[in-house]
Amino acid sequence: MALFIYPWAVLSLFCILPQLSTADSSVATCQELNTILGSVVIEQDEPGYAALSTEHWSQTACESPTCIFHPQVVGDLQKVVSLLVTTNTSFAIRSGGHDPNPGDASINDGVLIDLSNLTRLDYDQDKGVAVLGTGLRWGQVYSYLEDHNVTVGGGRAVDVGVGGLTLGCGLTWLADLYGLACDNVVDFEIVLADGTLAHANNSTNTDLFWALKGGGNNFGVVTAFTYPTYPIKDCWGGFKRYSVDQLPDLLDAYYQYQTVPNKDPYANLIILASPTNATDVGAFVGMLYLKPEANPAAFAPFYDIPTTSDDTTFQTLLEFIAAYPFPEIQRFHWATSSFTPEQSLYGEVADIILNSPDVAAIGSVEAGFMASTIQPLSASAIEAGNARGGNALGLSASAQTLLAINSGWWSPADDGTVHDAARNIVDSIDSASKAKDSYVAYTFMNDASWDQQVIASYGTDNVSKLKQVQSKYDPNLVFQKLVPGGFKLATPIRTRGAC
Ligand SMILES: Cc1cc2nc3c(=O)[nH]c(=O)nc-3n(C[C@H](O)[C@H](O)[C@H](O)COP(=O)(O)OP(=O)(O)OC[C@H]3O[C@@H](n4cnc5c(N)ncnc54)[C@H](O)[C@@H]3O)c2cc1C
Ligand SMILES: *[C@@H]1O[C@H](CO)[C@@H](O)[C@H](O)[C@H]1NC(C)=O
Ligand SMILES: *[C@@H]1O[C@H](CO)[C@@H](O)[C@H](O)[C@H]1NC(C)=O
Ligand SMILES: *[C@@H]1O[C@H](CO)[C@@H](O)[C@H](O)[C@H]1NC(C)=O
Ligand SMILES: *[C@@H]1O[C@H](CO)[C@@H](O)[C@H](O)[C@H]1NC(C)=O
Ligand SMILES: *[C@@H]1O[C@H](CO)[C@@H](O)[C@H](O)[C@H]1NC(C)=O
Ligand SMILES: *[C@@H]1O[C@H](CO)[C@@H](O)[C@H](O)[C@H]1NC(C)=O
Ligand SMILES: *[C@@H]1O[C@H](CO)[C@@H](O)[C@H](O)[C@H]1NC(C)=O
Numbered sequence: 126m127a128l129f130i131y132p133w134a135v136l137s138l139f140c141i142l143p144q145l146s147t148a149d150s151s152v153a154t155c156q157e158l159n160t161i162l163g164s165v166v167i168e169q170d171e172p173g174y175a176a177l178s179t180e181h182w183s184q185t186a187c188e189s190p191t192c193i194f195h196p197q198v199v200g201d202l203q204k205v206v207s208l209l210v211t212t213n214t215s216f217a218i219r220s221g222g223h224d225p226n227p228g229d230a231s232i233n234d235g236v237l238i239d240l241s242n243l244t245r246l247d248y249d250q251d252k253g254v255a256v257l258g259t260g261l262r263w264g265q266v267y268s269y270l271e272d273h274n275v276t277v278g279g280g281r282a283v284d285v286g287v288g289g290l291t292l293g294c295g296l297t298w299l300a301d302l303y304g305l306a307c308d309n310v311v312d313f314e315i316v317l318a319d320g321t322l323a324h325a326n327n328s329t330n331t332d333l334f335w336a337l338k339g340g341g342n343n344f345g346v347v348t349a350f351t352y353p354t355y356p357i358k359d360c361w362g363g364f365k366r367y368s369v370d371q372l373p374d375l376l377d378a379y380y381q382y383q384t385v386p387n388k389d390p391y392a393n394l395i396i397l398a399s400p401t402n403a404t405d406v407g408a409f410v411g412m413l414y415l416k417p418e419a420n421p422a423a424f425a426p427f428y429d430i431p432t433t434s435d436d437t438t439f440q441t442l443l444e445f446i447a448a449y450p451f452p453e454i455q456r457f458h459w460a461t462s463s464f465t466p467e468q469s470l471y472g473e474v475a476d477i478i479l480n481s482p483d484v485a486a487i488g489s490v491e492a493g494f495m496a497s498t499i500q501p502l503s504a505s506a507i508e509a510g511n512a513r514g515g516n517a518l519g520l521s522a523s524a525q526t527l528l529a530i531n532s533g534w535w536s537p538a539d540d541g542t543v544h545d546a547a548r549n550i551v552d553s554i555d556s557a558s559k560a561k562d563s564y565v566a567y568t569f570m571n572d573a574s575w576d577q578q579v580i581a582s583y584g585t586d587n588v589s590k591l592k593q594v595q596s597k598y599d600p601n602l603v604f605q606k607l608v609p610g611g612f613k614l615a616t617p618i619r620t621r622g623a624c
Contacts, residue, residue: 151235154214155192158236161208162201167193177239182284183225183457185540190217190237197242199314199322199348206346207320209236210603217610218342220259221286225457226575228610230289240288243348248273254311256351259288267443270354276442277352278302278309281395283447291350292341293570294518296527298413298442299355301390301503304510305518307338312351315344318603322348327514336594338516339583341570342611343595343604361421362413362445363437369403371430372479375410376471378426379499383466383524385423388503391415392423396499400479401488406452406496412437413445452494454533456540460547461572462528463565464558473557474528481553483546487532490542494533497550498572501526517591518567519584525565528554529572548574570612579612588614 215235245258264283278299295306312326325333399406558564568582
């Protein structure tokens with residue numbers, strides 16, 4: 126019996142076991158795949174299926190694929206993409222599985238391509254680049270590179286996947302120096318809809334290179350990303366914690382931090398406030414200086430605000446990243462709003478976060494948790510991205526905030542309540558920023574709810590250029606029609622909520 130109990134214990138942090146389901150067309154495709162590829166195709170009755178189908182950070186993302194294709198080599202992936210296209214079989218693409226939106230990286234009645242074994246990691250010290258397989262987690266990347274005293278402009282959490290984070294453009298601690306994660310990439314290796322393996326960089330397939338910087342899963346299955354490495358390791362930073370009702374003071378300090386002339390690009394921060402969990406979480410500022418210099422002037426506006434605790438110290442970049450606290454809850458939902466700095470707006474944002482009845486509604490469901498996360502992006506970050514060839518996002522080079530409303534809860538019965546309340550909070554913040562002329566249309570893919578319009582937010586010119594690139598590399602719209610999940614270029618809005 127122990128054999129049967131053990132997987133449950135492991136899975137309890139992730140997803141509950143799904144109901145088995147079948148769809149005739151994908152069943153036949155899965156049998157064919159199994160005949161050709163054997164052990165890397167896992168069907169519903171095979172060992173390993175339960176663990177792999179539930180390997181999502183949030184249970185909201187779990188579905189019951191007809192089978193799971195778990196490639197170990199890129200050549201198999203090329204064969205399978207071709208076969209899925211010729212058999213007209215729907216599929217989903219997953220790297221780190223950290224996207225909480227139902228169906229973005231999972232599927233019912235179709236094939237799940239799980240890329241977690243594409244974990245190539247080649248550091249070329251002479252060229253100053255690292256090739257990162259899409260299946261790596263950022264913690265694996267940073268710990269390997271830190272041994273060589275270098276890092277890359279990747280994610281701010283160790284568990285998150287390289288693939289999804291980069292294709293959503295990715296907020297990174299190095300953004301103010303080198304741009305968003307996608308801006309850093311100098312080469313994408315990608316399996317296209319016809320099964321060919323292509324590269325996209327600034328000399329080959331240059332239009333696709335641009336489109337992949339913001340294009341999500343709309344153009345192909347990316348197998349590896351080449352990132353430049355930087356000699357950054359020893360830092361100063363940590364978490365200063367506050368009572369949640371100090372949020373207005375924190376946002377005043379944040380306004381000063383953001384609007385100082387020539388903001389120091391080595392300084393970066395994140396502010397989190399959780400009124401639903403005022404006593405156990407409260408508010409904190411995670412501040413990081415990318416040099417070993419204590420108490421840099423960039424954070425001066427915060428230094429006079431009294432803390433409840435403070436662990437800022439000299440530490441490595443990886444030590445800082447690994448210390449970021451995440452709650453352990455079964456279900457998550459993200460939603461996002463963007464705006465430029467405006468002091469009176471920040472007062473209104475603090476008021477919405479602390480006092481909105483929608484926040485109380487999230488707090489009142491079983492294990493309800495709501496955190497608002499304030500993430501700055503400076504003008505220098507956008508300029509750095511432009512200098513590297515630019516991306517599809519349509520951002521203007523000025524300071525802005527990418528705010529996330531991060532909600533957690535326990536029961537599927539509350540999915541709708543939490544989603545609707547979180548969207549109301551975002552709508553309230555959007556209305557407030559519009560009234561102050563501080564609204565930014567750009568909707569950050571990596572923090573967006575399934576019903577936010579991400580790609581349309583890049584602007585009509587960028588969208589039409591993306592469609593031109595699509596018609597060249599995927600003329601039959603395979604990644605629109607056969608890959609229903611993720612933020613799509615062709616589909617304006619999704620109406621689908623829970624699994
Ligand atoms: C704890 C936590 C911390 C986070 N921290 C950050 C952060 O610091 N910065 C930030 O920007 N975001 C952050 N995020 C958001 C995160 O970037 C997104 O959820 C992202 O989608 C996760 O990538 P993944 O590979 O794990 O996701 P998955 O769920 O595997 O994939 C997400 C989407 O990308 C597509 N996709 C994935 N890989 C490929 C590929 N190789 N080819 C084509 N399409 C692909 C999938 O189809 C899906 O639509 C965080 C999320 C969590 C849960
Ligand atoms: C592919 O499947 C879809 C439904 O999933 C169907 O509408 C379409 O006609 C099919 N295409 C072909 C070429 O069979
Ligand atoms: C392949 O992935 C599985 C889990 O997804 C993991 O247990 C295994 O170690 C991986 N194998 C290799 C060679 O990376
Ligand atoms: C990394 O730096 C440390 C000290 O700064 C040094 O001792 C070590 O040799 C370096 N490692 C490599 C691989 O360069
Ligand atoms: C760009 O792609 C070409 C074709 O594959 C490759 O030869 C070249 O090395 C790539 N450039 C970079 C910077 O990766
Ligand atoms: C192209 O990329 C290479 C490698 O990253 C870089 O050295 C070169 O300056 C880039 N050229 C242009 C025109 O952006
Ligand atoms: C706070 O968050 C935890 C999860 O980390 C949750 O279980 C709890 O119910 C939340 N609410 C309160 C009031 O502590
Ligand atoms: C993308 O949008 C920005 C802002 O609207 C615009 O300046 C830029 O020219 C657009 N890029 C393309 C290629 O259309």
